[in-house]
Amino acid sequence: MLECERRGRKSRGGKRVLPFAFKGVTSVDLNYLREFKELAQTLNYAKAASRLYITQSTLSKHINALERELGCRLLDRDRRKVELTEAGRRFAAASMTIIDTFDRMQEELGALEQQEPLRVDGVLYDNTLSSIFSVATMLLESAGLPPVDYSHKAEKDCLDLLMEDEIDIAFSSVSPQECEEAGFVTIPMTRTRFVGLMSKNHPLASRKFLTIDALRDTCLLKFADTYSINGWTIIEQRCKDRGFTPTSRTVLGRNQNNYVTTPVGENEVSILSSNIPQMRFLSEVAPVVALPFTDEDAFFPLYAIYKRDKEEKVRAVMDVYRQARDMVVHRED
Structure with missing residues (x-):
């Protein structure tokens, strides 16, 4: 027994x-x-x-x-x-x-x-990124890959959403160094040039181009919403790289759809992305001018960001995003 x-x-x-x-x-x-x-x-x-x-x-x-x-x-x-x-x-x-x-x-x-939709959040309404997302959607469908769920949660920072596994990929301007320290992978996606929006009565309005150094005596609009705070960090750092901290006026309660309609004072400049569609005809309907910057570093970078342990899960979609980016950026050039 x-x-x-x-x-x-x-x-x-x-x-x-x-x-x-x-x-x-x-x-x-x-x-x-x-x-x-x-x-x-x-x-x-x-x-x-x-x-x-x-x-x-x-x-x-x-x-x-x-x-x-x-x-x-x-x-x-x-x-x-x-x-x-x-x-x-x-x-x-x-x-x-x-x-x-x-x-x-x-x-x-x-x-x-792997069959579940990837969850994406962050800067979803950038004009170039929107084009990339549209092209990527068609490429994903033709490749038989699961669709992507774009759900913007404005109340939470996208890196917090990543860390808590509420999303799989974030699009943001957060610096690669900061992401690296947090254990994230960053993939460069787009670079959008600065444009300075100002009143036609502004002392710099008669120029054809702007430089960051020329903003020393100008007040800059600082949009304080969670959507644009990383953009302000970039603007501020570009100024500090030239030896000055910009004077600013905080604007509350704005969002990505109405930055261009925010009134600017006679000695104020609003630094925005050059790919905002309204920028092309704004000076025709409002007493403002939009001037491009000549500085090489006068741009907003956007990155695709994800956790290292999600690399395998996001690989196929990231490959499609890269393909879509190359198609869109090449067409814009």
């Missing part, structure tokens, strides 16, 4: 039942089953421990813990050899089934996750 059978309970028919129903299922580590499976195949503690990258003493402790949990002996051990008991042979077969089922389910769940 098996030792574990002696410890088993009787069924209604009088037969003893092997106590393979764990006393506390959650207390058994699946890794212990993997370790037992390896030991059952090798019947050698040293070889099994080496393959598992653990010490023999650790392996022995884990096997002992399994035997205590099951209430039976799985192995006969002496100095010369290790053999499976009858219970050990049965449990080895059961362990292999459990492990194989778990691994197969992990693969299926991973494949299912």
Whole structure:
């Protein structure tokens, strides 16, 4: 009679039942089953421990813990050899089934996750990015890839959304250095040139071009919404690179759709993206002028940002975004 059978309970028919129903299922580590499976195949503690990258003493402790949990002996051990008991042979077969089922389910769940739409947030309404998203949507559909869910959550910072796994990819102007420190990957997507919007009565309005250095004595509009705060960080840094901190006036409650309609005072400049569609005809309907900047670094960069551990999940969509970006940027050039 098996030792574990002696410890088993009787069924209604009088037969003893092997106590393979764990006393506390959650207390058994699946890794212990993997370790037992390896030991059952090798019947050698040293070889099994080496393959598992653990010490023999650790392996022995884990096997002992399994035997205590099951209430039976799985192995006969002496100095010369290790053999499976009858219970050990049965449990080895059961362990292999459990492990194989778990691994197969992990693969299926991973494949299912790949079929779910990726969640994207951040600067979604940039004109160039909007074109990239439109082209990418068609490319994804033609490639048979899942669609992308663009859901802007204005109340939360997009990097916080990434960190909390509420989204998979963020588009933002946050510096690559800051993203690197937070454990994110950044992929450059677009560069949009600065345009200075000002009253026709502004002292700089008669110029054909602007430079950042020329803004030393000018007040800049600082949009304080979560959508544009990273853009202001870039503007401020460009000024500091030239040795001055810009004077600013904070404007509250704006959004990406009405930056161009925010009134500017006679000594104020609003630095905006050159790809805003309204910029082309704004001077025809309002007493303002829009001047381009000549500085090489006078641009807003936008990056695709994602967590390092999501690289495999986002790879296919990121490849499509790159393809769409090249098509759109080439057409704009």
